[in-house]
Amino acid sequence: MTRPPARPRRADALRNYERLLAAAAEAFAEHGPQAPLDDIARAAGVGNATLYRHFPTRQALLEAVYHDHIQSLCRRAEDLASAPQPAAALMSWLKGVVAQGSAAHGLAASLMAAMEGPAESWCRKAVSDAGAALLARAQEAGEIRIDITVRQLLKLVNAIALATEDEPKPEEADLIFDILLNGLRTPSGQRAEA
Incomplete structure (x- = not known):
């Protein structure tokens, strides 16, 4: 069974993580669970690689948001x-x-x-x-x-x-x-x- 991703320890990584969660929460609320991940990364001000480093799958991101x-x-x-x-x-x-x-x-x-x-x-x-x-x-x-x-x-x-x-x-x-x-x-x- 997968676990929700752990919060990062480094300050910069934690900031990116929290910005991704905030952007994803807004996107999921507006567009549902199929909101484009590229748009979420862009809204958080990070690249796709950063998004996938923290949340390897859409489900992992959904579970972290909720x-x-x-x-x-x-x-x-x-x-x-x-x-x-x-x-x-x-x-x-x-x-x-x-x-x-x-x-x-x-x-x-x-x-x-x-x-x-x-x-x-x-x-x-x-x-x-x-x-x-x-x-x-x-x-x-x-x-x-x-x-x-x-x-x-x-x-x-x-x-x-x-x-x-x-x-x-x-x-x-x-x-x-x-x-x-x-x-x-x-x-x-x-x-x-x-």
């Missing part, structure tokens, strides 16, 4: 791991994924790209593991359908975030998320097989 958001989602999942109501904990976490994806322009598209990207991606593993633990608890409690995978859930919530990130009414994401919830719950009287 590192704090991803870490926040993972910490939130850990906090909810022992909540007394497993389904409510899962829903709370998923709603947080939607909220962060809607607020941080480009994050939802980047997370969707990570879900489709290389299996060894740090971002993909971190987010999938965080959600899988919450999903498993809710399924074991018989509160969430057993035929749903964490990958499917993440695709759905990232699609909601992506579809609503430019929505002038923030409650639109909540409404669509509530519709999703009704499809996730185990129908009353039907429990998971032991």
Whole structure:
């Protein structure tokens, strides 16, 4: 599994790294995860070689830009791991994924790209593991359908975030998320097989 690139130690290299992150964050927010890397390097005032020295792949750059958001989602999942109501904990976490994806322009598209990207991606593993633990608890409690995978859930919530990130009414994401919830719950009287 790849790890996010480490911050450089030399002052000049650190300045370039931070300028690249700032330029990439702006480009991804405006153009999505497919923003041209040449444009990012140019906006940061560095050459392509400097960009690739710090971030050998587009995915590495995406994960560095959204590192704090991803870490926040993972910490939130850990906090909810022992909540007394497993389904409510899962829903709370998923709603947080939607909220962060809607607020941080480009994050939802980047997370969707990570879900489709290389299996060894740090971002993909971190987010999938965080959600899988919450999903498993809710399924074991018989509160969430057993035929749903964490990958499917993440695709759905990232699609909601992506579809609503430019929505002038923030409650639109909540409404669509509530519709999703009704499809996730185990129908009353039907429990998971032991």
